[in-house]
Amino acid sequence: MTPHLIVPFGSADWAAVAPPTVVGVAALVVILADLMLPRRARRISAIAIGIVGLIVAGIIALQGWHHPYVAFGGAFIEGGFAIVFEGIVIVAAIFSLCMSYGFARDDQIGGAIALMLWSATGAMLMAGAASLMMIFLGLELLSLALYCLCGLAARASAREAALKYLILSSTASGFLLYGMALLFGATGSVALAALANPPISAALFDIGCGMFLVGLCFKLSLAPFHVWTPDVFEGAPLPVTAFMSVVTKAGALAAVARFAYAALPQRDHAAILIPLWIVAAISMIVGNVGALAQTDIKRLLAYSGIAQLGYIVAAMAGTSALGLRYAIFYLGAYMFMNLGAFAVVTLLSRENDEGSRLASFAGLGYRQPVLAGLMTFFLLALAGLPPTAGFIGKILILATDVNTGYAWLAVLLIVGTAISVYAYFKIVRAMYARTIGTPVLPRFVPASALPWVGVALCAIATLGLGLYPFAPSDILPLVR
Amino acid sequence: MSLFYLLAVILIASAIFTITQKSPVYSVVGLLVNFLALAALYFTLNAEFLGVIQIVIYSGAILMLFVFVIALLSSGVGPFRAGPNRLPRIAAPALLTTLVAFGFLIFGIAQRPFGPLPPHRPTSFLGNVGDPNVFGSVGDFGVALFTVQLLPFEVTAFILMVAVIGVVLIAGDAVPQPTLGRHRPQKRAAEREPILKAPAP
Amino acid sequence: MSVDVTNYIALSAVMFFIGVAGVIVRRNPLIVLMAIELMFNAANLALVAFARVWVNNAGHIFVFLVVTVAAAEAAIGLAIVVAVFRRAENVDVDEVAGLHG
Numbered sequence: 164m165t166p167h168l169i170v171p172f173g174s175a176d177w178a179a180v181a182p183p184t185v186v187g188v189a190a191l192v193v194i195l196a197d198l199m200l201p202r203r204a205r206r207i208s209a210i211a212i213g214i215v216g217l218i219v220a221g222i223i224a225l226q227g228w229h230h231p232y233v234a235f236g237g238a239f240i241e242g243g244f245a246i247v248f249e250g251i252v253i254v255a256a257i258f259s260l261c262m263s264y265g266f267a268r269d270d271q272i273g274g275a276i277a278l279m280l281w282s283a284t285g286a287m288l289m290a291g292a293a294s295l296m297m298i299f300l301g302l303e304l305l306s307l308a309l310y311c312l313c314g315l316a317a318r319a320s321a322r323e324a325a326l327k328y329l330i331l332s333s334t335a336s337g338f339l340l341y342g343m344a345l346l347f348g349a350t351g352s353v354a355l356a357a358l359a360n361p362p363i364s365a366a367l368f369d370i371g372c373g374m375f376l377v378g379l380c381f382k383l384s385l386a387p388f389h390v391w392t393p394d395v396f397e398g399a400p401l402p403v404t405a406f407m408s409v410v411t412k413a414g415a416l417a418a419v420a421r422f423a424y425a426a427l428p429q430r431d432h433a434a435i436l437i438p439l440w441i442v443a444a445i446s447m448i449v450g451n452v453g454a455l456a457q458t459d460i461k462r463l464l465a466y467s468g469i470a471q472l473g474y475i476v477a478a479m480a481g482t483s484a485l486g487l488r489y490a491i492f493y494l495g496a497y498m499f500m501n502l503g504a505f506a507v508v509t510l511l512s513r514e515n516d517e518g519s520r521l522a523s524f525a526g527l528g529y530r531q532p533v534l535a536g537l538m539t540f541f542l543l544a545l546a547g548l549p550p551t552a553g554f555i556g557k558i559l560i561l562a563t564d565v566n567t568g569y570a571w572l573a574v575l576l577i578v579g580t581a582i583s584v585y586a587y588f589k590i591v592r593a594m595y596a597r598t599i600g601t602p603v604l605p606r607f608v609p610a611s612a613l614p615w616v617g618v619a620l621c622a623i624a625t626l627g628l629g630l631y632p633f634a635p636s637d638i639l640p641l642v643r
Numbered sequence: 644m645s646l647f648y649l650l651a652v653i654l655i656a657s658a659i660f661t662i663t664q665k666s667p668v669y670s671v672v673g674l675l676v677n678f679l680a681l682a683a684l685y686f687t688l689n690a691e692f693l694g695v696i697q698i699v700i701y702s703g704a705i706l707m708l709f710v711f712v713i714a715l716l717s718s719g720v721g722p723f724r725a726g727p728n729r730l731p732r733i734a735a736p737a738l739l740t741t742l743v744a745f746g747f748l749i750f751g752i753a754q755r756p757f758g759p760l761p762p763h764r765p766t767s768f769l770g771n772v773g774d775p776n777v778f779g780s781v782g783d784f785g786v787a788l789f790t791v792q793l794l795p796f797e798v799t800a801f802i803l804m805v806a807v808i809g810v811v812l813i814a815g816d817a818v819p820q821p822t823l824g825r826h827r828p829q830k831r832a833a834e835r836e837p838i839l840k841a842p843a844p
Numbered sequence: 845m846s847v848d849v850t851n852y853i854a855l856s857a858v859m860f861f862i863g864v865a866g867v868i869v870r871r872n873p874l875i876v877l878m879a880i881e882l883m884f885n886a887a888n889l890a891l892v893a894f895a896r897v898w899v900n901n902a903g904h905i906f907v908f909l910v911v912t913v914a915a916a917e918a919a920i921g922l923a924i925v926v927a928v929f930r931r932a933e934n935v936d937v938d939e940v941a942g943l944h945g
Contacts, residue, residue: 169790170789170790170793171790171791172793176794187801191804234794235793236791238792238794238795239794274808274809274811274812275812277808278805278809278812281801281805284801285801294795295906296792296795296902296905296906296909297794297795297798299909299910300795300798300799300802300909300913301798303802303913303916304805307802307806307809307916307917308805308809310809310924311805311808311809311810311812311813311920314927315813319928322924323928325813325924325927325928326924326925326928329917329920329921329924330867330876330877330921333921334864334867334880334883336917337860337863337864337880337887338883340883340884340887340910341883341886341887341890343887343906344856344887344888344890344891344894344906345890347891347902347903347906348853348893348897348898351897351898352898352900353902353903353906364751366747366751366752369751370744370747370748370751373744647851647852651851651855654855655855655858658859658862658863658882659862661866661875661878661882662862662863662865662866662869662875662882664875667872667875667878670874670878671878677882677885678885681885681888681889684855684892685892688852688892688893688895688896690892690895690896690904690907692904693904693908696908696911700911701885701911701914704915705881705914705915708918708919709874709878709918712874713874715926716925716926738865738868738869741861741864741865742861744861745857745858745861748857749854749857752850752853778899778901779901779904784901784904784905784908787901787902787904788905788908792902792905795905795909796905799912799913802912802916803912803916805916806915806916806919806920809920809923810919810923813920813924814923814924
């Protein structure tokens with residue numbers, strides 16, 4: 164007797180995974196175009212195809228806003244939650260592509276852009292993943308592409324960073340995988356929805372949850388698991404660093420949020436998640452204190468990212484619906500201020516010099532006043548000062564933490580912010596201080612105007628979100 | 644019963660052998676033994692298809708890759724030298740934490756939460772290893788892979804694509820600069836044939 | 845089937861932590877990559893044992909996908925080791941001193 168192969172999924176299932184699929188296929192088109200087009204057209208064609216693919220994916224994703232759909236038997240759920248995270252990944256990827264014009268050699272650019280798009284595909288799959296298998300595969304797709312991208316630059320330090328990233332990140336994947344195996348054993352299913360059923364063994368379930376969260380915290384670069392972040396950020400090429408600083412975290416945050424909000428059973432919810440809030444608190448302090456000593460803007464932004472992710476996870480403390488909205492709002496705000504700062508650094512970079520050292524900011528306020536002004540604005544936003552999205556985002560997080568009974572997180576957030584002001588101010592002071600003996604650097608004309616577009620859009624968004632805070636409702640994650 | 648304990652001893656001994664060797668070639672041998680014992684364990688758990696996969700892909704393909712890289716790195720630049728086994732500062736606390744977690748895990752498992760193994764389920768049938776379409780056979784596995792688990796299967800296509808493109812980008816054009824070795828490379832990088840030939844512009 | 849599945853899980857736990865110890869203690873990246881393979885295989889053993897307990901072949905599919913991912917990861921990892929080694933001429937993480945944690 165032959166079993167009949169009847170695929171139990173139809174076109175609606177494929178439509179639900181259309182956004183990540185479109186991005187993944189756009190990467191293939193980039194590779195094909197790279198083979199066929201003449202050498203000088205490769206850069207612009209790769210970036211253009213990538214941006215068009217991402218925009219199309221975004222438009223397709225928005226169509227499904229009011230029609231949540233559980234696709235592939237619960238492996239992937241398209242709905243408001245997934246769409247918001249997919250949108251963040253798409254926007255971050257577009258900005259990173261804007262910075263990628265001068266990145267890699269002519270013969271590498273097609274492959275590099277394709278890897279970036281595949282990495283975004285992985286993050287988008289994580290945004291909608293509702294089974295352990297899909298979370299693991301999305302995360303691996305995201306990470307494997309990033310290992311390669313980190314190793315692309317010709318500098319030796321970039322390859323060393325890639326090796327370090329690969330080893331530490333794979334170890335974290337191992338922890339995540341073992342946690343998933345224990346969860347599978349405790350519940351008998353790989354679907355996140357099954358986690359709410361009474362597990363066969365509480366010990367198995369708790370250790371499984373712990374290892375699962377350790378793996379994801381590593382990818383989020385929260386405090387005790389953050390050691391890799393500064394080195395990798397410093398070593399990786401600039402557009403890759405910018406991409407990584409948002410996309411990895413958006414993907415992992417989507418998985419953590421779906422796990423915390425929808426998958427865990429209500430009864431031992433708080434006990435399992437307490438370590439997560441403690442980790443967030445440590446991150447706020449460690450990230451900001453670590454930022455004080457840095458003299459490289461990429462390392463500074465790495466530590467800043469650790470602290471900012473601490474704020475975002477702290478917003479979810481108590482797992483209130485409002486907290487999730489504010490976490491997503493702050494993630495969007497963080498994306499714009501952070502990518503804006505990276506885009507400014509891109510505009511400062513020259514051949515063989517990424518312009519990320521503090522020295523290259525010396526006297527910038529007199530050499531390039533517009534750029535220095537914008538950098539100041541982004542740094543103020545990251546520090547959380549008034550007319551920006553960073554300020555309003557922190558106020559909202561403070562409010563939700565106090566309301567849900569996590570006032571100690573709110574206090575630590577204020578302490579962290581106070582420390583961080585010094586760290587960011589160091590850059591501002593370097594830009595405007597009149598020092599004797601500052602090397603007169605040649606005025607730099609960037610190879611393309613694209614980073615300027617990125618800087619301008621990020622500045623407008625940072626200001627706009629600060630004046631009109633907007634967090635979409637109807638974004639609670641689903642698991643079934 | 645005794646088969647399990649024999650395999651368990653081999654598995655642990657070979658795993659310890661793998662991580663304590665000075666030379667990576669010995670480690671590969673340890674890992675090979677480990678994977679073969681693991682494949683045998685899969686057979687005792689009714690997972691016959693995975694047992695075969697373990698031998699063919701892990702022992703056959705992945706370990707060969709390791710051997711090739713060791714051979715590549717140690718040829719031309721003198722004998723391959725591994726660094727001394729130093730214990731950095733973080734290693735001691737990290738290992739301690741690991742051991743504590745290990746203790747908890749064993750404690751949790753030692754409570755034996757699983758009762759007698761269930762005999763039958765409507766979707767997968769347990770039977771003797773080797774019978775057609777029982778749990779763990781190629782038929783049972785394949786039907787699940789191409790129906791209920793279709794999406795994860797499709798995603799692996801992207802993962803393999805990333806591996807192919809990424810490896811070509813990273814290693815395909817690395818400029819060899821062996822200055823330590825007994826002999827210098829025959830050709831400079833620019834004179835070698837490119838791995839991927841670009842079409843004439 | 846006289847062996848309790850608990851023994852399989854305990855075995856996989858021991859193997860997993862041997863892998864973790866290898867990653868932490870060893871500094872030769874090739875051996876570290878092998879230790880990571882050990883960790884993945886320990887998880888696979890746990891998955892196969894649990895799949896047998898629940899008679900649910902989703903665990904088998906998971907193992908199959910993990911094997912695929914591990915193959916891709918090993919290929920990329922070895923490519924990066926080759927790239928670093930060809931430049932730095934010494935495969936030893938401690939000697940890779942350009943970056944300071």
